[in-house]
Amino acid sequence: MTKLKPILIWSVIAIIGASAISGIALNRGEHINALWFIAAALCVYAIGFRFYSAWIAATVLAVDASRATPAERLDNGHDFTPTNRWVVFGHHFAAIAGPGPLVGPTLAAQFGYLPGTLWILFGSVLGGCVQDMVTLFFSTRRDARSLGQMARDELGLIGGTAALIATFAIMIILIAVLGLVVVNAMKHSPWATFTVAATIPIAIIVGLYMRYWRPGNILEASALGVVLLLLAVGGGGFVDHHAVLRVWFDHEGLTLAWWVMAYGFAAAILPVWLLLAPRDYLSTYMKLGTICLLAFAIILLQPQVKMPALTPFIDGTGPIFGGQLFPFVFITIACGAISGFHSLVSSGTTPKLLANERDIAMIGYGGMLLESFVAMMAMVAASVLEPGVYFAINSSAGIVGKEAADAVAKISSWGFPVTVEQMHALAQEMGETTFVCQNRWRAVLSCGYGEYFW
Numbered sequence: 001m002t003k004l005k006p007i008l009i010w011s012v013i014a015i016i017g018a019s020a021i022s023g024i025a026l027n028r029g030e031h032i033n034a035l036w037f038i039a040a041a042l043c044v045y046a047i048g049f050r051f052y053s054a055w056i057a058a059t060v061l062a063v064d065a066s067r068a069t070p071a072e073r074l075d076n077g078h079d080f081t082p083t084n085r086w087v088v089f090g091h092h093f094a095a096i097a098g099p100g101p102l103v104g105p106t107l108a109a110q111f112g113y114l115p116g117t118l119w120i121l122f123g124s125v126l127g128g129c130v131q132d133m134v135t136l137f138f139s140t141r142r143d144a145r146s147l148g149q150m151a152r153d154e155l156g157l158i159g160g161t162a163a164l165i166a167t168f169a170i171m172i173i174l175i176a177v178l179g180l181v182v183v184n185a186m187k188h189s190p191w192a193t194f195t196v197a198a199t200i201p202i203a204i205i206v207g208l209y210m211r212y213w214r215p216g217n218i219l220e221a222s223a224l225g226v227v228l229l230l231l232a233v234g235g236g237g238f239v240d241h242h243a244v245l246r247v248w249f250d251h252e253g254l255t256l257a258w259w260v261m262a263y264g265f266a267a268a269i270l271p272v273w274l275l276l277a278p279r280d281y282l283s284t285y286m287k288l289g290t291i292c293l294l295a296f297a298i299i300l301l302q303p304q305v306k307m308p309a310l311t312p313f314i315d316g317t318g319p320i321f322g323g324q325l326f327p328f329v330f331i332t333i334a335c336g337a338i339s340g341f342h343s344l345v346s347s348g349t350t351p352k353l354l355a356n357e358r359d360i361a362m363i364g365y366g367g368m369l370l371e372s373f374v375a376m377m378a379m380v381a382a383s384v385l386e387p388g389v390y391f392a393i394n395s396s397a398g399i400v401g402k403e404a405a406d407a408v409a410k411i412s413s414w415g416f417p418v419t420v421e422q423m424h425a426l427a428q429e430m431g432e433t434t435f436v437c438q439n440r441w442r443a444v445l446s447c448g449y450g451e452y453f454w
Contacts, residue, residue: 010047017043024117031304034380038295040121041376045369048125053133053365061137065358070144070351078271080144082355084218085362087210090281091353093367095345096132097287099181100335101375108332109382109390110318114309115329116379123330123337124372132342133364139347140354147347167344174341183256190249191240193256197249198232200263203279211273225282272349288370294377307383307390312414319395319414336375342368388418389426 020040023032057063074080083091108116135147142150148167152160186192206225214220239245251259267276316324321332335341346364354360382390391411392400400407404420411418 010050013043013046017047021118021121025114025309028309031306034298034303034305034384037117037305037376037380038298040117041373044121044125045373048129049361049366049369052125053129053361056130056133056365057361061134061360063137063357063360065356067357069140069354069357071354074143074352077273079349080352081271081273083273083277083353084210084216085355085359086218087277087281088350088353088355088359089363089367090284091277092280092345092350092363093370094280094283094287095349096335096339096342096367097371097374098178098335099185100178100339100341101371102378103181104333104336105375105379106382106394107320108329109307109379110311110313110320110394111325111329112310112314113305113307113379113383115314115325116333117376119329119333119337120372120375120379123333124368124375128336128338128342128372129365129368131338131340132346132368133360135343135346136351136354136364137357137360139351140357140360144351145347147343150347170340171344179257179260183253183260186251186256187253188250189240190246191236193249193251194239194245195232195236198235199229199279199282200275202228202232203275203282206282207274207278210278221278222281222285225278226285229282229286272353276349277353287374291374291377294381295373298377298380303384305380305383306386308387311387319391319399333375336372336378386416386418386422388412388416389422391416392418392423393426 016039020036020043023036024040069082071080071082075082105116105120138150139145139147142153145153146167148160148164151163151167154160155163186196202225205228206221209224210216210218210221239249267279270276311318313319314325316322316328321328323331330337350363354363388411391414392407395407395411397407400410404423408418408420408423
């Protein structure tokens, strides 16, 4: 009877997951409930983590919990330092889950909800999670070497140098793109700028608390950090409405870009336990808190998915970006399904903090699963909008026109009717002066995703 119970439980989970995926994939001609997306994601993720990650850890990688990790053998109190697994998990998740899992699915929704949803589910469980977990294991077994260093060890001087140069170039491009998204989201937003700036001293306080003031009391440090973060968010609202303080945090994009680079430099040279790890750990509460609230809202409101399973734009004529369904759905949704950037994180700071190899599955595989869930919530948020509204707020003015009447006529001609009154009402609710977002990345973040949640 004891052995039969888990078999029955996991069989039920598998049946629910298969039913949800079938409903999403086979439904045509009528709206489906967004709850199916939540059910499919949770069931697929649970089965993947419980069975697939455990099989890889035990059979393929042969993880050894008794083996000393680089953080233990090379502990220097700066880069290498054994850290509580939940802090490492938070750091790893925050490092891989930037704007990517929000931007990609929102853009890919122009193909319809089906291609992106299936890619997010199975791409992550079979690809992205495995990559992150395996890379973390290899780096841990090689004294926490970076991906470029491991490539040089295996390929020799010439091949390894080429790999290092390629990796460095990719890092520059990725950081530039993600930095552009972040800076544009904070530009002329005192609320956002103050809140982000406040997380730096909060992280330092929490880092000192966990290392010196109350070592090992992770719950106390977490509670303190979360309370301070919430106060920072509330303080950002106060600053945004204060005539004098608002000026201090209202900056152009170029100024914010310099401050972002200064923070990156400081985080790189300071001990990892002082700023980088605690800040990433605390930001995980904000990210997961937002996503969990969104999931709870979906369960409570049970919205209908308005976007069709497939749109006519799978042929590459989409107004948001050009490109056919294959291969652009895989290119557009990288973070959230499988992203090569994650291998740089898994071979970077994370293995230098890992206190036990048994945590590799939880951090590598589990962290990617959570990022995939973020991507799924972004896909749902974009798909529950009326298709006409979605295309109006995410298409560039050069495609649909700058005037409301022109944009409405253009979008309606695609078979997705929308009215001028409807879009003006939406703009007022969002606090925008116009429903056509002039900045593409701001459109994705503030319109495509935030409209549904807020």
